Amino acid sequence: MAIWSGRLYLLIFIFLSFSLQAQIENKKKTFIVKKTPSVKLDPKVLAVYDLYNKGDEKKAYKKAHLLLKSKADNRTIASTNLLLAYYFNKRAVIDSSIYYTNQALKFNTVVNDSLKSRLSSLGYNLLAINYKKRGLLNESKKWHLKGIEASQKYNEKNLFYTHTHGLAQTYSELGDYNNALKLFKECLDYKDDNEIILGSCINIGDIYSRLKDFDNAGIFYKKGKILCEKTNNNQGRVIILLGLGENYQLQNKPQEALKMFEEAQAIADKSELNQLSIISRSSIGDSYISLKKYNDAKLVFSExxxxxxxxxxxxxxxxIYDELKKIAIHQEDYKTAYSFFEKSARMKDSINRLQKIKEINELEIKYKTAQKEKEIEVLRFENEAKKLTLANQEEAIKNMLLQKEISNKDNENTILAFQNSSNKKRNEISLLKKDQQLKMLEINQQKKTKLFTIIAFLILLLPITGLLFQYYKRFKVQHLLNIKQAEISSQKIDGILKDQELALIKASISGQDKERQRISQELHDSIGGNLAAIKLQVNHLSASDFSNIQKISLQLDETYQQVRSISHTLLPKKFSQNKFLEVLESYLKNISEASKIKVSFIPYPKKDVNELNEDIQIEIFKIIQELLTNTIKHAKASEVEIQLNFIENIVNLLFEDNGVGFDAEKKSKGIGFINLENRITKLNGSFLIDSKLKRGTIANIEIPAQPVKPKNKIKGIDLKNQLDELKSS
Structure with missing residues (x-):
């Protein structure tokens, strides 16, 4: 039973890597989706994790390696390495899993402290699992404690219980069952993760089984079995079958135990659960030992x-070495038993740094005793042989004389054979000398040929070298001329662009002045005169003069139509004649063609954006004009991306370029920047800008939507309605 108990310790610690696997993978996905304002997520990472979580792990593995070879940021590298670590951990490839976990922690340099802590906590958990599989329990305990500290700092409840479960597992393996039971039962209170509850049920059942409290063990195994059926968890099924088999072993029912272990092995092999497959085979071997089927047991343990x-x-x-030693002892093969025990001791020394225990000495004594018994038997046999030799001494002497004669004949034959072989060797040596002379002649001829070839090559090389040197000098001069020409061309282009910008600004100012003059003249000549006439008539109006009231009404109608006409002329004609997005897209296309900047524009949804209030549409158009003007003048960008979204009564404008950027903290606000802020403030909106040197600029603008105003409606309508009511009264 002591050896079986040792096997069960292995069974307990491996469960953590499988019972928490799905939960850990879900945490990875949560970590990736959680964004910060200054860090963007690579969609390729999300796609790889999505493949892994859907069960297509091998395809996810290949894509993860391709992603690591690409130029990715540290956050992407850390997340990808963590996925590869879980891939190898599930397949019990410990060295690879530890390597990729350390790589993930190395590149975990996310600015957001909570995200950094979360990935670190996941990495600590994986290191603890791997070291636990290796049997380095104190190292595993250290990483679980670090993980608990990291998860408590940022109130990561799920990761806290994950590390608590792992720490309980370590206590269980160290034989501290009281602390282990306490922590596992604490994990049962966490209802948000079925995998942690399943792991706790199975481990509590294992502990009660080792304490020979079979009733309580059965209760918790049943709970675990129900959860496995609900979630279709093959790993949990295998471990529960192994636990039930151990219960039967402890109750001296090897046949029932063997049935459980064989079923566990079949599921583990089918699901590629390598370490559980090994434990299942070890358990089957233990059952064969109980049934005294030692040869079958040795075969299973060898696999x-x-x-x-x-x-x-x-x-x-x-x-396994301990179990093979046990079989050798049963078969009274103490030499083999001693060999297996030495191997087991070396393994234990490398894990626990322990000296060889008392059992080594006992087996060594048995082995030496068996050797001495064999030596005694040999001596007895030699004594008997001497007696027979003395009894037959005369016959032995005759045989010796015959042997001498035979040996003399053999010596003569040997001398003749040596003479023949020496003659053959002399002939072979003479032939070899002739071959050597021919080879020397060939070598001398080859040396002369090579010397002539080298001399001819050097004669050709000298003029070629001179020509190459002259070509290099000319190429260098031409290169310098090209650089100067490029600088002159660049200066000319900058001058032309500045002249074009000045011409555009002058034309814009001239148009604005003409429009203002026209509006002023309209207001003064038409509306001002009408209002003055209406004022005079109202002053001379009597209560009975109904015809004058009608005239005033007509004049008011005329004034209303003039105001309405002027208001329409103030709006951009393009917006009244075409849809807003069509005008904006046409404008962006013209800007892209003129400035050679690739402009990408994405509106959503188009229908709702086209139906926005005209005031908001005009302001958005002017904001985009201002942002593009700044980009053309200062950013030196080659690409611009604009997203215009209208969701939940909020208009969101996201403007991004790949230009040189600027330091937002040190840069002083210019007139264009202040105009933007004033426009957005007037619309009760918000304006955020994010830029760094050599990284481009991002502008994020949010404006609350206003109800769509009916077209052609102005304040004059209210005044007209009041006059109509006055007429009717």
């Missing part, structure tokens, strides 16, 4: 040992 060595599972190897 398990091969897999353990393949995946570097030291603790499993130790257990």
């Amino acid at each position: 398990a040992l091969q897999k353990s060595v393949q995946f570097g599972l030291l603790q499993n190897q130790t257990h």
Whole structure:
């Protein structure tokens, strides 16, 4: 039972890597989706995690390696390395899993402290699982404690219980069952994650089983089995079957135990659960030992040992060597038993730094005793042989004389054979000398040919070198001329662009002045005169003069129509004749063609944006004009992306370029920047700008939407309605 208990320790610690696997992968996805304002997510990372979570793990593995080879930021590299670490952890490839976990922690340089802590906590959990598989329990305990500290700092409840579960697992393996039970039962109170509850149920069942409290063990195994059926968790099924098999073993029911272990092995092999497959085979071997089927047991343990060595599972190897030693003892093969015990001891020394225990000495004594018994038997046999030799001494002497004669004949034959072989060797040596002379002649001829070839090559090389040197000098001069010409061309282009900008500004100012003059003249000549006439008539109006009231009404109608006409002329004609987005897209297309800047414009939804209040449409158009003007003048950008969205009564304008950028904290506000802020403030909106040197600029503008105003409606209508009411009274 002591050896079986040692196997169960392995069973307990491996469960954490599988029972929490789905939960950890969900945490990865949560980590990736959580954004910060200054860090953008690579959609390729989300796609790889989506593949992994859908079960297409091998395809996700290939795409993750391609992503690491591309030029990605640190956050992308850290997330991708963490996914590869979980991939290898699930397959019990411990060294690779530890390597990718350390890479993830190395590149975990996210600015947001909570995100950095979250990824670190996930990495600590994975390191703890890997070291636990190796059998380095104190190292595993250290990483779980670091993970608990990190999760408590930012109130990550799920990760806190993940590390609590892992710490309980470590206590269980160290034999501290009281603390282990306390922490596992604490994990049962966390209802947000079925995987943690499942792991806790199975581990509590295992502890009660080791304490021989089979009733309580059965209760918790049943709870775990129900959860496995709900979530279709093959890993949980295998571990529950192994636990039930151990219960039968402890109750001296090896046949029932063997049935459970064989079923567990079948599921583990089918699901590629390598370490659980090894433990299942070890359990089957233990059952064969109980049934005294030692040869079958050795065969199963040999398969398990091969897999353990393949995946570097030291603790499993130790257990298998102990079981093979036990079989050798049962078969009274103490030499083999001693060999297996030495291997087991070396494994234990490398894990726990312990000296060889008392059992080594006992097996060594048995082995030496068996050797001495064999030596005694040999001596007895030699004594009997001497007696027979003395009894037959005369016959032995005769045989010796015959042997001498035979040996003399053999010596003569040997001398003749040596003479023949020496003659053959002399002939061979003479032939070899002739061959050597021919080869020397060939070598001398080849040396002369090579010398002539080298001399001819040097004669050709000298003029070629001179020509190349002259070509290099001319190329260098031409290169300098090209650089100067490019500088002159650049200066000319900058001058032309500045002249074009000045011409545009002058034309814009001239148009504005003409429009203002026209509006002023209209107001003064038409509306002002009408209002003055109406005022005079009202002053001389009597209560009975109904005809004058009608005239005043007509004049008011005329004035209203003039005001309405002027208001329409103030609006851009393009907006009244075409849809807003069509005008804006045409403008952006013209700007792109004129400035050679690639402009990408994405509105959503188009219908709602076209139906926005005209005042908002005009202001958005002017804001985009101002942003584009600044980009053309200062940013030196080659691409601009504009997103215009209308969602939940909020108009969101996102403007981004790939230009040189600027330091937002040190840059003073210009007139264009102040005009933008004034326009947005007038609309009760918000304005955020994010820019850094050599990284481009992002402007994020949000404006609350106003109800769509009916077209052709102005304040004059209210005054007209009041006059109509006065007539009717």
